[in-house]
Amino acid sequence: MPRLPRGRLERLREVADRLHPSGLLYATYEHRLIAELDPERRPQHVAVLADGNRRWARANAPGQPLVAGYQAGADKLKEFVEWCDELDIPVVTLWVLSTDNFQRSGAEEIGPLLDVIEAMVTELAAAQRWRIHPVGALDLLPPDTAAAMKAADVQTAGIDGTVVNIAVSYGGRHELRDAVRSLLAEHAHNGTSIEELAQTLDIDEIAEHLYTRGQPDPDLIIRTSGEQRLSGFLMWQSAHSEFYFCEALWPDFRKVDFIRALRAYADRERRFGG
Numbered sequence: 001m002p003r004l005p006r007g008r009l010e011r012l013r014e015v016a017d018r019l020h021p022s023g024l025l026y027a028t029y030e031h032r033l034i035a036e037l038d039p040e041r042r043p044q045h046v047a048v049l050a051d052g053n054r055r056w057a058r059a060n061a062p063g064q065p066l067v068a069g070y071q072a073g074a075d076k077l078k079e080f081v082e083w084c085d086e087l088d089i090p091v092v093t094l095w096v097l098s099t100d101n102f103q104r105s106g107a108e109e110i111g112p113l114l115d116v117i118e119a120m121v122t123e124l125a126a127a128q129r130w131r132i133h134p135v136g137a138l139d140l141l142p143p144d145t146a147a148a149m150k151a152a153d154v155q156t157a158g159i160d161g162t163v164v165n166i167a168v169s170y171g172g173r174h175e176l177r178d179a180v181r182s183l184l185a186e187h188a189h190n191g192t193s194i195e196e197l198a199q200t201l202d203i204d205e206i207a208e209h210l211y212t213r214g215q216p217d218p219d220l221i222i223r224t225s226g227e228q229r230l231s232g233f234l235m236w237q238s239a240h241s242e243f244y245f246c247e248a249l250w251p252d253f254r255k256v257d258f259i260r261a262l263r264a265y266a267d268r269e270r271r272f273g274g
Helices: 006-019 021-036 053-060 067-086 099-104 107-126 143-155 172-189 194-200 203-207 255-267
Strands: 045-049 091-098 131-135 163-170 220-223 242-245
Touching: 021 255, 053 067, 067 091, 067 107, 067 255, 091 099, 091 107, 099 107, 099 163, 107 131, 107 143, 107 163, 131 143, 143 163, 163 172, 172 203, 220 255, 242 255
Parallel strands: 045 091, 045 220, 091 163, 131 163, 220 242
Antiparallel strands: none
């Protein structure tokens, strides 16, 4: 008997779980929480630091390579995009690989992680439901991985759906460095002197050279695994963001956890600059 693809098998298991009495009760609880959310107070841009995949692998797949955790995390990221789509959130940013990962991890760990990321991004693009937009220092990636990211961008360029930023080879300082380089190169091309630029440069002009130019800044940033820091994620864009920290490891992050994050966001009084 042929084996079912992993993704299809997971979906069948999810359906079976939903049909179980306990699953039906859980789904009813989810729907009630969603119904209680005020549509006018939902974020327009949600970003997530999907942390805890390696710890999840050590606890749930002992003896297996860490890629088991990366795959579980990628499966959850695909679910997360579905949740955001369902709740009409226009922009989602997923941080899947930082520039620091290249320094901390060896090729034997980075290679399998890149394979998982490529497969995830290719699958999201193939669905032709979302606009896939890679953000990061793609020049630091292996050529095949960079090509896969760019292909997903091109394949979904005309889709009018949720924008899914894939923060891959991303670091906040790298983004600001690239923004400054781009801005200086533009003004040099136009013949602007450094003295003129120093007198005329404003905040909006810098923002137009970020990876996320043209997008709203994140309203809500979620980090899992109990860590309570940004680690350089969206340093410029997060100036007025609300933060939600969750103890769950990313593969264990549930839809109800996401809804609770949205409810906490809606209950806050946002104070821009205060």
